[in-house]
Amino acid sequence: MPASSPRKRGEESLPRAATPLLGFGRLLRRHGFPVAPEQGTSFMQAVTLLGPRSMNDIREAALATLAPPPDRRDEFEAHFQSHFYGNTSAMVESDADEETRIKDDGGADEERIEAEQREEGGELSSALEQLSSREFQNDEDRLTTFRRNLSTSLPARRSFRTVRTHSRGKLDLRRSLREIVSADGDIPSPLLRRRQTVPRKLLILIDVSGSMKLHTSDYLKLAHAAVQGADRTEIFTFGTRLTRITAALRIRDRDQALARAAAQVDDWDGGTRMGPTLLAFLSVPRFSAFARGAAVVILSDALERGGHGELETAMRRLGARAFRLSLATPLAGDPRFRPATAALSAILPLLDDLVDGSSVRSLTDFILSLARAAPAAATIWKRVS
Incomplete structure (x- = not known):
């Protein structure tokens, strides 16, 4: 990582390791990226939550919080390589073939983040x-x-489940036979059922x-x-x-x-x-x-x-x-x-x-x-x- 520039007023209370992170946000703003001060703060918080264990963690935090436009991702990667690695001729590798990660909210990991981050724009x-x-x-x-x-x-569909009805249904043969037996052979009114309609x-x-x-x-x-x-x-x-x-x-x-x-x-x-x-x-x-x-x-x-x-x-x-x-x-x-x-x-x-x-x-x-x-x-x- 290249040597950091002198710290500006108001940064004395921040850890020295935070200086390159702040500097990266300023670098993006100088090159026309719409990075708000709140996003810079979120970037440092995200890096803190991730550890970080590697430079890839810092890159992922930057992508998630600094939000480069899709059509400028290659330029963003070039600035990242230049700022953190000192590689001014970095070639960006396409991630088109990267496997998409899937996350289910089955209930695990619910307390991982302490508070929702708010963004002013x-x-x-x-x-x-x-x-x-x-x-x-x-x-x-x-x-x-x-x-x-x-x-x-919502649009409705006919379910395979049926419900009792007094009209416009099909004969419920099983219930009707039970009624006939319980009535000693007398023929009762027909008992009907229809398919249920559900959203x-x-x-x-x-x-x-x-x-x-x-x-x-x-x-x-x-x-x-x-x-x-x-x-x-x-x-x-x-x-x-x-x-x-x-x-x-x-x-x-x-x-x-x-x-x-x-x-x-x-x-x-x-x-x-x-x-x-x-x-x-x-x-x-x-x-x-x-x-x-x-x-x-x-x-x-x-x-x-x-x-x-x-x-x-x-x-x-x-x-x-x-x-x-x-x-x-x-x-x-x-x-x-x-x-x-x-x-x-x-x-x-x-x-x-x-x-x-x-x-x-x-x-x-x-x-x-x-x-x-x-x-x-x-x-x-x-x-x-």
């Missing part, structure tokens, strides 16, 4: 972020209504990469309301890893639930490998079963890094299992938006819906309308174009 603050914050403050009643109406608004499962997959940073908080609050409102709801987050957070969101108190979820997700505001993480989801039989016959809603901008072949494969397999496959992207909140990127163009024919995911209002209205039929996404966007 720093240099990322803008009129757009202010608008999102004000809009969310006015959405408490909307989320309450969403939670109460969700279970009755379909709801599966929500939330993109927590750096490009979705301004929307993650609202998405998690929506996910908490969904879990509280419908018993068969499953929530996963994905970025560079896949994490199931359903158990955390079953806690009734929202602040406690979100703090627990924050402790379980390791790849906040980092890069994204949407295709590989969705394929990892499908590779686990227990997870894949959550999608079978479910209404699947993906909250992501679908800005896939590199090729989109894996994303297309994953969406095709997911769509084959799901009752309805929907992508809600905040980019669609702009009237000028068109699904013109290579990735969106490739997966558009596989989607049932491509909708606005820029606000709680648009998302709650859409999810509550899932039981109503609608034209396929490709048909709608062909008309718009």
Whole structure:
């Protein structure tokens, strides 16, 4: 590690080992990376939690807390190599073939992190972020209504279980014969049963990469309301890893639930490998079963890094299992938006819906309308174009 520069005023109380960490945040800001002071503090806290045992731990902490944009990951790695290794001609190795890590929230490791980290936004603050914050403050009643109406608004299916009915059912031969025997051969009124109707499962997959940073908080609050409102709801987050957070969101108190979820997700505001993480989801039989016959809603901008072949494969397999496959992207909140990127163009024919995911209002209205039929996404966007 190169020799550190003289310490600035206000850093005298920090350990000497913290100086290179602070310096790295300043280096990124000088090169145009949107790194807020709070992110620098989170970076040092993350390094402290990790030990660290190796330089790779420091790199992972930097990716998770400093959140370089996906299209600047190579530049970020070059700065990391230069600052911590003194290697100014570092060549960045592609991590496209790295195996996606999967984390289930089965209940273990729940007390690993002491408190939820809060982020003010720093240099990322803008009129757009202010608008999102004000809009969310006015959405408490909307989320309450969403939670109460969700279970009755989801698409329904006929269960193999049956219930007793007085009309419009099939003859319950076994019960009818018992009644005849108990009545000494008299013929009673026919006893009927019908197949029970139950709500379909709801599966929500939330993109927590750096490009979705301004929307993650609202998405998690929506996910908490969904879990509280419908018993068969499953929530996963994905970025560079896949994490199931359903158990955390079953806690009734929202602040406690979100703090627990924050402790379980390791790849906040980092890069994204949407295709590989969705394929990892499908590779686990227990997870894949959550999608079978479910209404699947993906909250992501679908800005896939590199090729989109894996994303297309994953969406095709997911769509084959799901009752309805929907992508809600905040980019669609702009009237000028068109699904013109290579990735969106490739997966558009596989989607049932491509909708606005820029606000709680648009998302709650859409999810509550899932039981109503609608034209396929490709048909709608062909008309718009």
